[in-house]
Amino acid sequence: MLDLRDLSVSYGNISALKNVSLKVEAGEIVALIGSNGAGKSTLIKTCAGLVPPSAGEIFLNETNLLKQAPSRRAALGIAVVPENRRLFDDMSVRDNLQLGAYSQRAHRSKMASDMAEIFALFPRLEERQNQKAMTMSGGEQQMLAIGRALMSRPQIVLMDEPSIGLAPKVVSQIFDAIVQMRAKGLTVLLAEQNASASLKIADRAYVLELGRVTMSGTAKELKESDKVRKLYLGGGAA
Amino acid sequence: MTSLIVSDLIQIVMTTLTVGSMYALIAVGVSLIYSATGVINFAQGEFVMLSGMTVASLYGSMGWPLTTAIAVALVVVLFYAALLTLLTSILAARISLIGVLIITIGASIATQGIAARIWDSDTHRFAPFSGEDPIRILDATISPQALWIVGVTAICIAGLIWFMRSTMAGKAMRACSLDQAAATMVGIPVKATVLLSFTLSGLLGAVGGILTTPLTTIDANSGMLLAIKGFTAAMLGGMGSIPGALFGALLIAFVETVTVTVGSSAFKELPTFTIIILVLLFLPRGLVGGRNEIGLQHEDLTRQ
Numbered sequence A: 001m002l003d004l005r006d007l008s009v010s011y012g013n014i015s016a017l018k019n020v021s022l023k024v025e026a027g028e029i030v031a032l033i034g035s036n037g038a039g040k041s042t043l044i045k046t047c048a049g050l051v052p053p054s055a056g057e058i059f060l061n062e063t064n065l066l067k068q069a070p071s072r073r074a075a076l077g078i079a080v081v082p083e084n085r086r087l088f089d090d091m092s093v094r095d096n097l098q099l100g101a102y103s104q105r106a107h108r109s110k111m112a113s114d115m116a117e118i119f120a121l122f123p124r125l126e127e128r129q130n131q132k133a134m135t136m137s138g139g140e141q142q143m144l145a146i147g148r149a150l151m152s153r154p155q156i157v158l159m160d161e162p163s164i165g166l167a168p169k170v171v172s173q174i175f176d177a178i179v180q181m182r183a184k185g186l187t188v189l190l191a192e193q194n195a196s197a198s199l200k201i202a203d204r205a206y207v208l209e210l211g212r213v214t215m216s217g218t219a220k221e222l223k224e225s226d227k228v229r230k231l232y233l234g235g236g237a238a
Numbered sequence B: 001m002t003s004l005i006v007s008d009l010i011q012i013v014m015t016t017l018t019v020g021s022m023y024a025l026i027a028v029g030v031s032l033i034y035s036a037t038g039v040i041n042f043a044q045g046e047f048v049m050l051s052g053m054t055v056a057s058l059y060g061s062m063g064w065p066l067t068t069a070i071a072v073a074l075v076v077v078l079f080y081a082a083l084l085t086l087l088t089s090i091l092a093a094r095i096s097l098i099g100v101l102i103i104t105i106g107a108s109i110a111t112q113g114i115a116a117r118i119w120d121s122d123t124h125r126f127a128p129f130s131g132e133d134p135i136r137i138l139d140a141t142i143s144p145q146a147l148w149i150v151g152v153t154a155i156c157i158a159g160l161i162w163f164m165r166s167t168m169a170g171k172a173m174r175a176c177s178l179d180q181a182a183a184t185m186v187g188i189p190v191k192a193t194v195l196l197s198f199t200l201s202g203l204l205g206a207v208g209g210i211l212t213t214p215l216t217t218i219d220a221n222s223g224m225l226l227a228i229k230g231f232t233a234a235m236l237g238g239m240g241s242i243p244g245a246l247f248g249a250l251l252i253a254f255v256e257t258v259t260v261t262v263g264s265s266a267f268k269e270l271p272t273f274t275i276i277i278l279v280l281l282f283l284p285r286g287l288v289g290g291r292n293e294i295g296l297q298h299e300d301l302t303r304q
């Protein structure tokens, strides 16, 4: 579904991604694990077209994404839950969800049922649909960011640290929702520092360190690897 | 005696509404472009001038039907708005927002010069839509054109607010002004949205020129002062807020009208410049509070 080939990105002379190759197959949840500054956000922003790569290619199915204007990519089936959520703060929950469907505005009739599906996934959003996005709690805002991404009827959602700053209970609520979404056929790339939570729900994972992929494998393999345990799961032997 | 005071009040209210409508059309336009781009467009008054001059020559002098003249004026203004969009978007990618602001002042001056060449430097007007006979209420006299101005402005601004709150295109414009990157990620074409904001601003200015020229006359150099009034009103109300711009415009028109009524028309421009200085110093977010915490987007001019 999503295929990154030898992707390199730099900001001026800071190199943020170095020859990163990564694949996400249809129906998978793939975790992208890395600490602060590893390059997770850069990878997602590059897929969204907000940052130009210096080398490499990105394919969504057969489409060369780098040849598509950034604002065209939502319509092609790629949705983003950006770092820090980036909601339209001053607008209502409902408006945020509607804008999520901007790329689908030709199929207006589906908007109501899509929104109902999102409300079923996150009932809190339905209760607060007329409230301004910025007045909601962190967890609710994250749910809204995910809901907004789903409104574009994406094939794949790229999520940038959805668990950040949230209480463990809220994190598991949100990750449960991600599993439910996958059950309905969605594909997810989940960038996270929170390795333990994300490896629980992921099928496969990549470890990103200083802009390079240093490990990859099934979530089970990575959970059992000494290095991941030591660096990302905060533990020694088990 | 009382009827005299009542008449004065009616006169002041009507003048405030009429003048305030003109300022509001410009202020809302300035605010719209600022929201979409962060640019303060000081060429905003040229929309008014171009439309007023076009209708004055086609309808006033050459005797074309009014509707045809208006249609041509709108086309002229839309073309001009598209040119300004192109100019400011090309520049905004390369120079600072303050730089673009100065370019819009340059564009305004250039437009004045070109207009003075195409037409001349004289004042122009054309016949009011519903004749010249004033309507009398007690001792107050109201020009029927003033009712046109207030009515059409109210409809335009109400329509714009409805558009921004209730249509997908309007919401997309607001989304762009809140967060361009997030807007791009949901598929909103930011450049098209910027063009739309210039187009709507241009139309508002054009409506202003077409409505007010019969009452206030117009000349090639009318635009700049109007732009400053609109900018002041938008700042006073809170840059980026449409209701704020409307409110600021009415307040400035009121202070101006009272100044002229109780003082002298020699002091007419004094309130605007006093207000702009006070607002910039003490109320950078304006009365209603625009979208930015610190008022105008702050740029560190010392850092190069």
Ligand SMILES: Nc1ncnc2c1ncn2[C@@H]1O[C@H](COP(=O)(O)OP(=O)(O)O)[C@@H](O)[C@H]1O
Pocket (backbone or CB within 6 Å): A011, A014, A015, A016, A034, A035, A036, A037, A038, A039, A040, A041, A042, A043
């Ligand atoms: N806009 C930027 N300008 C310069 N350097 C940046 C910018 N954004 C990120 N970086 C640098 O790129 C590297 C990767 O950052 P990022 O992709 O945000 O990592 P992560 O999301 O994994 O924390 C870091 O060294 C960071 O400092």
Ligand SMILES: [Mg+2]
Pocket (backbone or CB within 6 Å): A037, A040, A041, A042, A083, A160, A161
């Ligand atoms: Mg990040």
